[in-house]
Amino acid sequence: MVSKVVFGRGCFNQLGDILSPKRLNSKAPFIYIVDDVFKGNSWLTSRIPLSYDDKIYYISADQEPKTSQVDELVEEIILAYKERPSGIIGIGGGTIMDLAKAISIMLTNDGESKDYQGWDLVKHAAIYHVGVPTISGTGAEVSRTTVLTGPEKKLGINSDYTPFDQVVLDPELTKDVPKDQWFYTGMDCFIHCIESLNGTFLNAFSKTYGEKAYELCEELFLDNNLSDEEAQDKLMMASWHGGMSIAYSQVGVAHAMSYGLGYLLGTKHGIGNCIVFDQLEEFYPEGVALFKKMKAKHDINLPQGLCANLSDSELDIMIDVALSLEPLWENALGKHWRKTITRDKLKELYLRM
Ligand code: NAD
Ligand code: ZN
Known part of the structure; x- marks a missing residue:
């Protein structure tokens, strides 16, 4: 679990106080991995506490993190400084937070990040790392994984060393998120709840968090009476609780199917989940009905025909990626999931998207 967390509008201002006791020495910098959407945004960047050799890397979130990108950044950091950094701070959405987590792991573990995609393969504790979400929904701020696209698979580095040592939850940082993106990333949280609450891995721990997040999502996506501030606060807490819920169960x-879209077509996680979930009535009837209601209320038009012109071999790649995520299918449908989830079934579903 994340060991320390602060919450509140404006708490980003405490970052300097939080970090200064963690500085190892003047030659061991804090490295900030910041979404480049904030480049030139002095409202945010003027509050990043820089001293000594501290450095900001502005990174685009247009593409989801890749293992090669992690390895390049780690190499750059190792070459630039004589000492290991005092800490890595990720400021952005799931893309940037996952990059920060992966970099902090790879600074203390040999080899390439692709070698650690999977469960519990990390050997050494990561560098101190801090997550500051600027968009809510993925739960990446609280989870024990960092999802990376590698040469062979899109899969997380799931380990006890992955979670942040500190998270700064300041809902005010989400105020300028574009509406469509707000919906897609917010629905990631809603879908986490549906998949966790309807899964066979569910237990009392996950259920408690999942139900709270579900309740918050219903309120903030369907209630007309919330102020912007209330909605930002609630979505940040929903994301946290949804992430906690899947940490102790599974999606x-x-x-599973959205990972296939992401791997082949580069479709991003939030929108990809929405495109897939829209077609999953038979698996999650109530959840999908509510999703359609939310989509209509916020006037969201999802892309259509994404897979219509794909070749059989391309469809096969997506099907392979989806089927490789066995724990997800087992959670969704139980031990005998292979009886219902055939390659033909997945092809038919993908062709509807
Ligand atoms: P994102 O980080 O990809 O960002 C989406 C868009 O929103 C980007 O264009 C970004 O620049 C913009 N943005 C972010 N904050 C903003 C702000 N305050 N104002 C204006 N624009 C802003 O989106 P995401 O949905 O948070 O993350 C998706 C990623 O998270 C995927 O890579 C996915 O694999 C990963 N993920 C990880 C976990 C986990 O547990 N580690 C869980 C779910 C998803
Ligand atoms: Zn997700």
């Missing part, structure tokens, strides 16, 4: 059909 399901939407995520």
Whole structure:
């Protein structure tokens, strides 16, 4: 679990106080991995506490993190400084937070990041790392994984060393998120709840968090009476609780199939989940009905026909990626999931998207 967390509008201002006791020495910098959407945004960047050799890397979130990107950044950091950094701070959405987590792991573990995609393969504790979400929904701020696209697979580095040592939850940082993106990333949280609450891995721990996040999502995506500030606060807490819920259970059909879209077509996680979930009535009837209601209320038009012109071999790649995520299918449908989830079934579903 994340060991320390602060919450509140404006708490980003405490970052300097939080970090200064963690500085190892003047030659061991804090490295900030910041979404480049904030480049030139002095409202945010003027509050990043820089001293000594501290450095900001502005990174685009247009593409989801890749293992090669992690390895390049780690190499650059190792070459630039004589000492290991005092800490890595990720400021952005799931893309940037996952990059920060992966970099902090790879600074203390040999080899390439692709070698660690999987479960519990990391050997050494990561560098101190801090997550500051600027968009809510993925739960990446709280999870024990960092999802990376590698040469062979899109899969997380799941380990006890992955979670942040400190998270700064300041809902005010989400105020300028574009509406469509707000919906897609917010729905990631809603889908986490549906997949966790309807999964066979569910237990009392996950259920408690999942139900709270579900309740918050219903309120903030369907209630007209919330102020912007209330909605930002609630979505940040929903994301946290949704992430906690899947940390102790698993996601399901939407995520398995969305990983296939992401791997082949580069479709991003939030929108990909929405495109898939829209077609999953037979697996999650109530959740999908509510999703359609939310989509209509916020006037969201999802892309259509994404897979219509794909060749059989391209469809096969997506199907392979989806089927490789066995724990997700087992959570969704139980031990005998292979009886219902055939390659033909997945092809038919993909062709509807
Ligand atoms: P993102 O980080 O990809 O960002 C989406 C867009 O929103 C980007 O264009 C970004 O620049 C913009 N943005 C972010 N904050 C903003 C702000 N305050 N104002 C204006 N624009 C802003 O989006 P995401 O949905 O948070 O993350 C998706 C990624 O998270 C994927 O790579 C996915 O694999 C990963 N993920 C990880 C976990 C986990 O547990 N580690 C869970 C789910 C998803
Ligand atoms: Zn997700």
